[in-house]
Amino acid sequence: MRAPMAWLRSLCDPGLEARELSERLSMTGTEVERVLEIGAPSADGFVVGSVLAAEQHPNADRLRVCTVDTGDDEPRTIVCGAPNVAAGQTVAVVLPGAVMPGGTKLGKAKLRGIESAGMILSETEMELGEDSDGIAVLETDAAPGAPLAEVLPVSETVLELEITPNRADCFGLFGIAREVHAVTGAPLAEAPWATDAEASGEDDASDHASVAVQVPELCPRFTARVFADVTIAPSPLWLKARLIAAGQRPINNVVDITNYVMLLTGQPLHAFDLDEVPGGEIIVRAATDGEKMTTLDDVERTLDTDTVVVCDRNGPSGIAGIMGGQISEVSDKTTRVLLEAANWDGFNILRSSGFLGLRSEASTRFEKGIHPDLTMRAQAVASKLLVDLCGARLVPGTIDVDARLPRFEPRELTLRADRVEAILGMPVSVAEMTEYLERLGFGVENGGESGGEGVMRVAVPADRHLDTTREIDLIEEIARVHGIDEHLPATLPDRGESVGGLQRHQALIRRLEDLLRDSGLDEAVTFSFVAPDREGVPGLDEVAPVVVHNPLSEDQSAMRTDLLGGLLAAVGRNLARGAESVALFESGRAYLPERPPSAGGPAAGDFAGVRTAPIAEPHRLAAVVVGPLAPGSWRGQGRDADFYDAKGLLELLAEAMGAPLTLEPAARPFLHPARAAEVSFGGAPAGWIGELHPSVLAAIGARAGVAFEIDVAPLLEAASVGAESFEDVTTFPAVGEDLAVVADADVPSDRIVATVAEAGGELLRSIRVFDVYEGEQVGAGKRSLALHLLFRASDRTLTDSEVAPLRERIVDALGGIGASLRG
Amino acid sequence: MLERIEELRNEARTAIDAAPDAAALEDIRVRYLGRKAELTAILRGIGELPPEQRGPVGKTGNQARVELEGLLGAAKEKLEAAELNARISGESIDVTLPGTPPVRLGHLHPLTRTRREIEDVFVGLGYKVMEGPEVEHDYYNFTALNHPPGHPARMLQDTFYVDPASLGADPELYGTDGAALELPPGPRDVLLRTHTSPMQVRSMEDATPPIFIIVPGRTYRRDSDATHTPMFNQIEGLAVGEDITLADLKGTLLTFARAIFGPDRELRLRPHYFPFTEPSVEVDVSCFRCSGTGVMTVGGSEERCNLCKGTGWLEILGSGMVDPNVFGFVREHGYDPERVQGFAFGMGIERIAMLKHGVPDLRMFFDDDVRMLEQF
Numbered sequence A: 001m002r003a004p005m006a007w008l009r010s011l012c013d014p015g016l017e018a019r020e021l022s023e024r025l026s027m028t029g030t031e032v033e034r035v036l037e038i039g040a041p042s043a044d045g046f047v048v049g050s051v052l053a054a055e056q057h058p059n060a061d062r063l064r065v066c067t068v069d070t071g072d073d074e075p076r077t078i079v080c081g082a083p084n085v086a087a088g089q090t091v092a093v094v095l096p097g098a099v100m101p102g103g104t105k106l107g108k109a110k111l112r113g114i115e116s117a118g119m120i121l122s123e124t125e126m127e128l129g130e131d132s133d134g135i136a137v138l139e140t141d142a143a144p145g146a147p148l149a150e151v152l153p154v155s156e157t158v159l160e161l162e163i164t165p166n167r168a169d170c171f172g173l174f175g176i177a178r179e180v181h182a183v184t185g186a187p188l189a190e191a192p193w194a195t196d197a198e199a200s201g202e203d204d205a206s207d208h209a210s211v212a213v214q215v216p217e218l219c220p221r222f223t224a225r226v227f228a229d230v231t232i233a234p235s236p237l238w239l240k241a242r243l244i245a246a247g248q249r250p251i252n253n254v255v256d257i258t259n260y261v262m263l264l265t266g267q268p269l270h271a272f273d274l275d276e277v278p279g280g281e282i283i284v285r286a287a288t289d290g291e292k293m294t295t296l297d298d299v300e301r302t303l304d305t306d307t308v309v310v311c312d313r314n315g316p317s318g319i320a321g322i323m324g325g326q327i328s329e330v331s332d333k334t335t336r337v338l339l340e341a342a343n344w345d346g347f348n349i350l351r352s353s354g355f356l357g358l359r360s361e362a363s364t365r366f367e368k369g370i371h372p373d374l375t376m377r378a379q380a381v382a383s384k385l386l387v388d389l390c391g392a393r394l395v396p397g398t399i400d401v402d403a404r405l406p407r408f409e410p411r412e413l414t415l416r417a418d419r420v421e422a423i424l425g426m427p428v429s430v431a432e433m434t435e436y437l438e439r440l441g442f443g444v445e446n447g448g449e450s451g452g453e454g455v456m457r458v459a460v461p462a463d464r465h466l467d468t469t470r471e472i473d474l475i476e477e478i479a480r481v482h483g484i485d486e487h488l489p490a491t492l493p494d495r496g497e498s499v500g501g502l503q504r505h506q507a508l509i510r511r512l513e514d515l516l517r518d519s520g521l522d523e524a525v526t527f528s529f530v531a532p533d534r535e536g537v538p539g540l541d542e543v544a545p546v547v548v549h550n551p552l553s554e555d556q557s558a559m560r561t562d563l564l565g566g567l568l569a570a571v572g573r574n575l576a577r578g579a580e581s582v583a584l585f586e587s588g589r590a591y592l593p594e595r596p597p598s599a600g601g602p603a604a605g606d607f608a609g610v611r612t613a614p615i616a617e618p619h620r621l622a623a624v625v626v627g628p629l630a631p632g633s634w635r636g637q638g639r640d641a642d643f644y645d646a647k648g649l650l651e652l653l654a655e656a657m658g659a660p661l662t663l664e665p666a667a668r669p670f671l672h673p674a675r676a677a678e679v680s681f682g683g684a685p686a687g688w689i690g691e692l693h694p695s696v697l698a699a700i701g702a703r704a705g706v707a708f709e710i711d712v713a714p715l716l717e718a719a720s721v722g723a724e725s726f727e728d729v730t731t732f733p734a735v736g737e738d739l740a741v742v743a744d745a746d747v748p749s750d751r752i753v754a755t756v757a758e759a760g761g762e763l764l765r766s767i768r769v770f771d772v773y774e775g776e777q778v779g780a781g782k783r784s785l786a787l788h789l790l791f792r793a794s795d796r797t798l799t800d801s802e803v804a805p806l807r808e809r810i811v812d813a814l815g816g817i818g819a820s821l822r823g
Numbered sequence B: 001m002l003e004r005i006e007e008l009r010n011e012a013r014t015a016i017d018a019a020p021d022a023a024a025l026e027d028i029r030v031r032y033l034g035r036k037a038e039l040t041a042i043l044r045g046i047g048e049l050p051p052e053q054r055g056p057v058g059k060t061g062n063q064a065r066v067e068l069e070g071l072l073g074a075a076k077e078k079l080e081a082a083e084l085n086a087r088i089s090g091e092s093i094d095v096t097l098p099g100t101p102p103v104r105l106g107h108l109h110p111l112t113r114t115r116r117e118i119e120d121v122f123v124g125l126g127y128k129v130m131e132g133p134e135v136e137h138d139y140y141n142f143t144a145l146n147h148p149p150g151h152p153a154r155m156l157q158d159t160f161y162v163d164p165a166s167l168g169a170d171p172e173l174y175g176t177d178g179a180a181l182e183l184p185p186g187p188r189d190v191l192l193r194t195h196t197s198p199m200q201v202r203s204m205e206d207a208t209p210p211i212f213i214i215v216p217g218r219t220y221r222r223d224s225d226a227t228h229t230p231m232f233n234q235i236e237g238l239a240v241g242e243d244i245t246l247a248d249l250k251g252t253l254l255t256f257a258r259a260i261f262g263p264d265r266e267l268r269l270r271p272h273y274f275p276f277t278e279p280s281v282e283v284d285v286s287c288f289r290c291s292g293t294g295v296m297t298v299g300g301s302e303e304r305c306n307l308c309k310g311t312g313w314l315e316i317l318g319s320g321m322v323d324p325n326v327f328g329f330v331r332e333h334g335y336d337p338e339r340v341q342g343f344a345f346g347m348g349i350e351r352i353a354m355l356k357h358g359v360p361d362l363r364m365f366f367d368d369d370v371r372m373l374e375q376f
C-alpha cells in the first residue's frame, strides 16, 4: 500500500519527516518497506506563474514568447512550445537552477535567439500524465510566485507500507491516517464521509435502475446510486497527482473518482455506463459452470459456479469484487452513471481470484474481508466528487440491498485492565488504554453495569469489526500503541519443575553424526524431494514415493524414499567440479507412504500428538565414499575405500552404541551383486551396505565407491550405551589362546566365530579374527581364519586344566560345520 | 702426606674437567684411582704409618677417592650424552613438511552446527527438544494454529500439498479432517508442513503445562530464489504456563541472541501479525558487524554496513503470545485459555547461519559443495 506523504498529511500531520514517521509506524506494527521519492528531487524553483502575454516567436512558427509573472519585481520572459498557452492562464513554472524530475538541472537557454528564463511545465514534465502536447493549466487562487508545491505535489515522498493481513482498514488512506493519529497523537481530520452530497431532481434512483441479489451470503450488501448529466473529462491535476503518487494511472474523472475513493476509504467501487445496462437491471448471481465473459483487461474468462457475477439482462458484466467487464464500461460518451459500492464475501473472492488467476486492487481489499457499512461511506465520498468534478446531478435515493447478516452486527467487548498487564508483563494505566483505543476509533466505557473498576466495555468500529473479536485483540492494540519495544522489560519465565535436555535418541544421533565426521566424512544436507525417476539410480524407484501435488518442478515432485539418491547426486556434482575423492554422509528422514510406527519414538517416526502422522518418516544415516577414506599425504596416497572400509564405519557406529551388528549377503540393484549385504542391529533389519554397482559409479563419474544406508531406530533400540556396569578385569587375569581354523572358503567367518563362541561358553569372553589366509598351504577352496580367544573367569584365575577342555569342545563344534584346526 | 693427597686430588679434578672424551677419562681413572696409582698406594700403605697419622690420612685419602669416582662418573655420563646427541644430530628432517593425519577430518554441515548451537542454548534455559512429522495434516499446520479456512497460506501457490492417491489406502491417515481449503482439484488435507509450529499443538496434546520445548526441523514453502528455497529449516519454541508474559518472551530471546551473536547484542521488538500468536512481534538483533551503528569504518573512511544494510538491525525471528484460539484446540489437554498463557517463536536456521558465517546465498546450503562444507 502506497501512502503519499502530502495526502497523508492532509488527513493527519504529526509533523514528522518521512523517515521519522516510518520508524514510528514500523515500531507500532505497520512496516514501512520503502520510502520512495517521486517527482523532482526538491520543490525549490517550482512556482506558480501567471501568463500576462503570449506572443508568436519571431523566428519560429511553433514557439511562443510568454511574459510570465512569477512574483518577482519584473515579469520574466519564457519561451514555450505549447500550442495552448495563452494570456490569463495560471501555470506551473520552473525557474533556472531548479532540478527537474529525472535529475537534470534547468539552465537559462536561448531559443532561436530569445533567452528563456525558465520553463512552463506540461503534465508529462510534472510526471502527472501522458498529455505532453500542452502545458498544464492550474485551477488555483494561488498568487504568482507561490510555491508550486502548495498546489501540486512537485516533489513527493511516498511511504510503501506492508499492511498485515488483519488490517484491511489500512488499505484505505484514512485508515493509515487513523493509525498515524493513534501512534503519534496528532489530530485526525474529519472523516471524508462525514458529509454527503446533495441530491436534486424529482426522480429516484429506483426509476433508473434495479438491483437483485440472488446470493446474499456472498454479497452481504449492494448499494447503488445514479448520477445524471455526467461530463466525462480528464481529472483535475490534484486528483491525478494523488492517484499517480499512490501508484494508479489516471483514466477519466469518473473512473479516477472510483479509484480515489477506494484508495481513501478501502472500499472498492465500480461505475457503470447506465445507458449500456439494458433496463437498468442489475442481477447478482453465481456464474454457471463454464460461463464466459471478457474482463476490462481484454481477457476472456471462463467461470465456475463458485464465482459470483454482476449481470445485466443479457449476462455477466463484471466478476464480483474482482474486475468489471467491457460491456458497460464508462466511456467518453457516458452521461448517466450507476455507481456500485458493494460488499463481497472475502473467502469467496480469495477463492475466485485464485481460481481465475486474477488479482486486482479490488480483490486485494475484498479478500481480507471488509464491513458492509463501508459501502455507504464510499458512496458519500464519491457522490461529492462526482457532483463537484463531473458536473453530475446526484439522483435522489440509494438502492441498498442489505442482507443484514448477523455476523456484521455491532460488537462490544469486555476488557479487563489486569488481564492486560498479566499478558504483557508491563503496566499500562486505564487512562492510557482508553486513550489508545479511542484514538483507534473504538468506543470505551469504563466500569459500566457488569464490571467494576478496571473493566471496560469496548465498542468495535466497523473498520475493525472483522479483526477485533476478542479481548486479546484489544490487548494487542494497547501493547503496540503503548510501545512494546520502548516499555517492555526483559524477564525470564519461572520454569518451575520442568527440566530441559536432549532426548536420548537426539544425543545418540549427535554422537553417530560426530563419529562419521571424525572418520573423515563431510555432512551433506540434500532436498527432501527428488525426481520420480530418482536420478536414474536403478532400484530406488522400486519404492513408491509420496507425491507432491503442486511441485515447483517435476524433478522435485516426489518425496525421497532413501537418502542414497540425493547423496549420489551430491557426490556426482563434486566429482564434476574436480574433486578427486568425496566422502559424504547425511542424517535425515526418508518419507514412506505407509502407516507410521506406534512405538520407537521420533527416530522411528513415532511422534507426539493425538492424530497419527500421515506417513512414516524414519530417521536414517547414509554415507557414500568415493576414493580413499584414509587421508593421503606426501608419504603415499590412501587406498580406495572398499566394502570393509564401509563396514568398518558401521562397526564403529555399532560399537559406540554398544549394539550388535550383523551382515548377511543380499543384493540390491544399485550395489555390486557380490559385495552387498543387509544390515541388522540386535537382529532387527536396519538397511544395507555395499560397494556401488559399476553402472551407478559410471553415472556419477567415479571409479570406485561404497555406501550404506541404515535406519537409526533399530540401532538405538539395540544400543546398550548408557546402561554399562563395571566389570572387574584386573583381579583375575585373562588367558589368551590362538586358533587357526581351516574351513571351506565359502563358510562365512561369522558362522565360524559364532560356533566358537557357543562352544566356548561363558568363560570365552572375546574372539578376534586377526588373520585370513587362502593359498597352497591350506589347499584349494579352503580358507584359514586365525582367531585370538580370551578366556576369563570373574572369581578365579583360570588354569590350563580348565581351558583345555573348552578348547576341545570348540574343536569338536568346528568339526560339526566342516572346519578343523590347521595342522 | 696429607698435602700430597690434596695435590693429587687437585691434579685429578683439573684433568677430569679437561678430558675431551671417554677414553681420556679412562686414562685419568687408571692414573689416579687404578691399582698402580699413587693414591691407591697411599691408602694401601696406611697400616705402615705412625698410628697418629693413620686416622687423618685414611680419612682424607678416602674422601679424595670417593670424590674423584663421583666426578669421573658424572663426567662420563655427560660425555656419553654429548656423543649420542652428536651422533643423532645428523638425522635431521624438515619439520615444516605436513604431518600424516591419523584420519581425515570431516565436517558437520553448517546448518547442523548452527542448529545444535541453538538447541544447546535452549537446553541450557530448560527447554526440551522435540521433533514432529514433516508430512503433516492441515489440522496441525493450519486449522489448530488459527488459520481460517480462506487463509492465503493455504493456497496452492504457497503450500505444497500431497497427492492423496500416493498415500495408499488408509483413509484414517489422510482423511479430510481439519478445514481444508477446497481448491481445484479437490479437498486437501495432507501437506508438507510450512513451519515447525504444528508441533506446538502436538506437544500440548501430549503433555500438560508447564511446557518448555523447542522443535527443530525441515519445513517447506513454494518459493525459490536467492533468499528462499522450497525446503528450509526452522526452530520453533513454545513456553506455556500460568503466568508467562510477553516480557518473558523478550528476556528469553535476549538471552538467546546474546548467546548466539555476542554478549553486547540488543533486541528490538516490532509488532507484527501472525495468525497463531497475539500480540505478535518480529524480533531484530542489533547488528554484530557494525555494533548496531549501521556504519563500518574501513581504512579511515565510513561505509554503510552491508550486513544490516545500514539499519543497525538484523531481523531474526517471528514470535508472540500464543493466541487463545490455539489453546482452544487443546483445552481438553489442560490448556484452558483463561488459565494458561505463554509464548511461541520460530526462526530460520539458515538465516542465523547466513548471518553468523556470512553465507551470501541460501541455495549454497543445499548444494553440498565440499569446498564450502570444508570451511565449517
Ligand SMILES: [Zn+2]
Binding pocket: B287, B288, B289, B290, B291, B292, B293, B294, B295, B305, B306, B307, B308, B309, B310, B311, B312, B313
Ligand atoms: Zn551492521
